[in-house]
Structure formats: structure tokens, C-alpha cells
Amino acid sequence: MAEVVIFPQLEIPDTIAAGPGPGNTDPRVLQRFASAGMADHMQADVLRGMVECKLMLREIMGTRNIHTFGVAGTGWSGLDCLFSAVMPGDTVVVFNNGTFSGIDGLTLRMKAATADELAASPLDPKPASVTVVQVPHGQSVTGDVVQTALAQHKPKWAVMTHWETGSGRINDLQGFSDACLAHGAMGLVDAVSSLGVEDFRIDDYPGVAGWASCPQKGICCLPLTYAPVSFTDAYIQNLRQTGCRTFVHHPILEARHWGIIDGKDAEKGTYHRTHSAYAVAAFHEALRITLQQTVAGRAKSYAFHEAALRDAVTAAGCNVTSNMTSLVVLNLPDSLKGREMELVQACRARGFGIWPTLSEPVQVRIGILNLLNERAITDIVTRFVGQMNDMGADVDMGPISKRLEQHYRTAVAAE
């Protein structure tokens, strides 16, 4: 008989999650995760917790959409649910300015492809009904670009990533919403990176019919929980007419377990699929924390700490090309050009989890998700500049530390 191998217990070290995501989970969230009792998915407190999560999500997203709930999993789970209404042959215009909008585009090409188009290229279909508008890496999608494309193609669906985490660029949500209204397209937005980081209310963008986010970036709730989604009545109305080819991610069916039945709030949910009491308790706590800190308060804090990090790495000779507030995307100084991967890998080997870009060109990405304090930002800068110097950059950390101190002293004085 073959010997059965039982591996040692899996130990995973604590690292500094200074990348685009996942962000640092709040200890309160982990504590709730570990303290929840074993209870099944129809137990009264689990169902009550899900209804409370739904109500808190509406507050955080700034919406009266009845169909606002969480999809079990990560960002792509929520996006799969969001894009489920896109049917084979549907006309779609999608804007691509980086890694994630590129994958959104792939998802849409898979969903809008006819059977023949999918069979012709199963992993990378090119359906005639889908137009991918390419915007160069490092640039934002502007309202003008959206207006022009929608005027030309008049699609049923228009799709944009709000914050493109691949290049660190903020795209024009107002311009997108306006163009969707002007040209009769139903807008779908990937808000995976922006929810819980920027201060915005989705109901202020009436051209957008559906939204999806994730648990582990702005909401700080990695222990595999829920990707927030929200759909307008118009989206649901359309879905009721066309149907869609998924059971588990069907927006109308999935909503039932959150107590959204026949388009109305029910007292409690009905079975759709098993939910974990641990996940519900953790997600519930993450939403409570967001409401306690307020979306506006968080947004202000991100802007303030990102400015400190941006200033410090710029002083170290790097060139920042992003404009998101949870992340800086930068080019190294000329003396280190071409050594981005080496630098990132050396940092990661020391438990300092920064990232490269995942599509061309190669740049370095440093994130500050839930690392919003002077000590954490100073630690990030010290480690990053230290690694640059280990590779021969010869940056004097003294003046940079002074700038950081100055940034934080000014803030204290202003309070």
C-alpha cells in the first residue's frame, strides 16, 4: 500500500499587505469570524445578520436599490453576478485601461459570444457584438471617450472599471453615467477598488444599472466573505425578461437568501445556497466598522496618507503615474530601470508585500489598504527606500523622514 502523506500543519506568516489588495483585515473582523458559533445557514441569527448586512450595505453604497446584497467569494464572484445579465449576441462597449478592466472585457466577451463565437476561441472569444475601447495604460477613461464610443455603437450595455487597480487610474464615473443616459445604454461598473475608499453614492449615477465590488479591499474583510453588488430596478426588470444562464450567481435568485423576495424586502431570507455563520459575522463586523468610521472619513484618511507616501517616494526619485488614493503606481529612478521585478521580489521575500503591475509596462505598486497611520506609512517608505539602496540607489533617507514628519505634524496642527 502506498504510504499516506500527512503534511505538517500549514503555517502562514503575517506579512505587510502593502499591495493593491487584499488589504489588512481588521482584527475586530477576524475576532468575529473566530467567535461565531457553529450555526446553519437557516438559523435565525444568521438570517438576521444577513438582513442587517444588506441594510448596512445600502447605507455604505449610498443606494435605495432593493437588490443590494453580497455574493459569496471575491471581486470576480460579484462581477460574474453583475455581468450575468449579458446574454449571447448582446451589444457591449467595454473600456480597457489596465489589467482588471481587461479581464472584465474578457468576461463580457465570454458572456456575449454566441455558441459559434465561443467555440471558435473558447478562452479568448472575439464576438462581433462586443467593442473593446483601448485606453493606454497610465491614462484614465474620460467622459469624452465614453461619449464618443457610445454615440458610435449605441450598445445595450456599457461597462467601465471605476478605479483601474492595474494602472492605479481613476476613470470618469460622472462622464460614464451621463453618456449612458444620453445614449440609452445600461451602465455596469466594476467598483472593486473604490468602494470603501472613495466617498461616493451610487444613486448619484443614474446611468449605471449595476455595480460590483469585493470584500477585501476597501471593506477590509478578507476571510472569504462577500462581494457587495447592487442593481437598479431597470436592471432587474431587464433580467426578468431575458433570464440568464446561472443559478448560483443569478441576481434575482441570489438575493433571496438576503431577504429580497419578489423585488421587496422580506423579514428573512429563504434558501439559495449555504452561507457560513463565520463569514456572515465577519462581514457584518466589517460593515459596522465602515459605518463607524464613515465612508467620508475613510476617504479623507486615504487621501491624506496617500499624499504622504506619494511625496516620500517622489523625493526618493520615483515617478508616480497613478491617481487612486489607496495605491501608488510608480516608475523607479533611471538608475534602477528594468529591475522592478527584482526589487518587488526582494521586498516580498522579506514579508513586505508590494506588487508589480500584472500587465505591461512593468511598474511598482505600493498599496495602503487599512494601513492608515503614520507608523505604517513610515515603515513602508523606510523598507522601500532601504531596498532601493540595497540595489545601489544611494537615496538619503534623512530628508525623506523629515518630509514625512512634517506631513504628519502639519496634520496634527490643523486638527
Ligand SMILES: *Cc1c(COP(=O)(O)O)cnc(C)c1O
Ligand atoms: C482586485 C480587482 C478585481 C478582482 O477581484 P478579486 O477579489 O481578485 O476576485 C477586479 N477588478 C478590480 C478593479 C480589482 O481591483
